[in-house]
Amino acid sequence: MKFTKMQGCGNDYVYVNCIEKELENSNEIAKVVSNRHFGVGGDGMIMICSSDKADFRMKMLNADGSEGAMCGNGIRCVAKYVYDYKLTNKENLSIETPSGIKYLDLTTENNKVVEVTVNMGSPILExxxxxxxxxxxxxxxxxxxxxxxxxxxxxxxxxxxxxxxxxxxxxxxxxxxxxxxxxxxxxxxxxxxxxxxxxxxxxxxxxxxxxxxxxxxxxxxxxxxxxxxxxxxxxxxxxxxxxxxxxxxxxxxxxxxxxxxxxxxxxxxxxxxxxxx
Structure with a gap:
């Protein structure tokens, strides 16, 4: 499996391009690759997938294989991944997550993303x-x-x-x-x-x-x-x-x-x- 290790403020994940085909047994794979001694090492694994609702879809798995609804540092890295690897040329992106579609504004230098602002939506207090x-x-x-x-x-x-x-x-x-x-x-x-x-x-x-x-x-x-x-x-x-x-x-x-x-x-x-x- 090809992967890219990325981090946002040290919150590190293993990123996998799953636009063509999603991984089978992804929960077990997340546990293997997240292991810092026997795998790649990371706080989890993030799959970048296609979406019929937004530009892309993000699936986040924690280091123990459980699925997370949202990761703020992770979604910024997804934006950098799809832009830097030329999966898009848009500097304003929508990314589907289990907690809704998030909207991102990319800051680029020399055709690379250096910073991302994410509209994280409304806080839930109930x-x-x-x-x-x-x-x-x-x-x-x-x-x-x-x-x-x-x-x-x-x-x-x-x-x-x-x-x-x-x-x-x-x-x-x-x-x-x-x-x-x-x-x-x-x-x-x-x-x-x-x-x-x-x-x-x-x-x-x-x-x-x-x-x-x-x-x-x-x-x-x-x-x-x-x-x-x-x-x-x-x-x-x-x-x-x-x-x-x-x-x-x-x-x-x-x-x-x-x-x-x-x-x-x-x-x-x-x-x-x-x-x-």
Whole structure:
């Protein structure tokens, strides 16, 4: 199988061109190629497919083989892939995902994509649609007991369920210890991605993320978007925020008038190759 390894802010996936034919047993293949010791290595695998609704379709599989609804860093790399490999010459793209069609604006230099802005759509705040089990319609600064410690969570879906937790120091926070307890808590029927957020100032936050099915990753685009929405809902930041992730920075804008979230960030090809399956 031919593949291209790509990353957006260190959120790395194995990309496969499936426009002519989709992979069989893709869930098992994702587990093999994502393995960092015996495979290519990545947070998962993304298949670039044809679509009868948009320019292209993206199918994202996590490192454990489970399917994800949306990946903000991944969709930027899909845009770079189809443009750089001359599958399209359009600088404004529509890409179909399980969480709806997303619209992307490409910034190019020397016929290569260097940055992509994604209209990530409207945040979902209704608890049952995220989904999260709660007595309230929305979960904003709601207490939760995790391993005997009380945290306050704000829940947002950007195609994937996210629980945002504000902490004093992300650098020394034990994400790998606490993340699994959030992910598998009984109030999250579909498990959850958890963002641990330190507010630096009104326009800057630091973020670490535990992603369901993948563990801690260097970046999460939908998580960055959900976190800025949570910051605004809790009165902690302005509407335009730089999100500092372990793998780099993303620029997020929450347009409250249109109720839309826009994400801008890099997309990078790491290497190409073939793997025997």
């Amino acid at each position: 608890a049952k649609l995220i989904p999260v089990i709660s007595d309230n319609d929305k979960v904003i600064a709601e207490p939760i007991d995790i391993d005997g410690v009380e945290y306050k969570i704000t829940c947002v879906s950007m195609g994937n369920p996210h629980a945002i937790v504000f902490v004093e120091d992300t650098k020394n926070f034990q994400v790998e210890k606490i993340g699994p307890s959030f992910e598998n808590n009984k109030i999250f029927p579909d498990r959850v991605n958890t963002e641990f957020i330190q507010v630096i100032d009104r326009n800057t936050i630091s973020m670490r993320v535990w992603e369901r099915g993948s563990g801690e990753t260097l970046a999460c685009g939908t998580g960055a978007c959900a976190s800025v929405v949570a910051c605004v809902l809790n009165g902690k930041t302005e509407d335009e925020v730089t999100v500092k992730l372990l793998g780099g920075d993303l620029k997020i804008k929450y347009d409250r008038e249109q109720n839309l979230v826009f994400m801008t960030g890099p997309a990078v090809i790491v290497f190409e190759g073939e793997i025997e399956l």
